[in-house]
Amino acid sequence: MRSFSVARLLFWRAKHSGSGAAAIRWIQAEMADYGLTMEELTATGCFDPPPAPPSPPPAAAPEVCYRNAAGQRWDGTGEVPDGLQRAVNAGQTVEFYQVY
DSSP, X not given: OOOOOHHHHHHHHHHTTTOHHHHHXXXXXXXXXXXXXXXXXXXXXXXXXXXXXXXXXXXXXXXXXXXXXXXXXXXXXXXXXXXXXXXXXXXXXXXXXXXX
């Protein structure tokens, strides 16, 4: 007795997609060989649509890396805020404003 698998059926169907009647006869013969009924195949989920992929987790809010005395925050990405840039231009280091 040959082993039965849905993958084998799908492979055969893809290979012989132009001959629909022959494919149906082959599937019916395979079902008869294994004593399977449509009810049994349906009950096992052979024809259920695949489950939807899980939705990605929401993106985490950027962590605040720098904060100045006025409370302005910057996460280290994008343009440097004007206040921080002025402080750096005046001689202060960016690390001075780093939040731990």
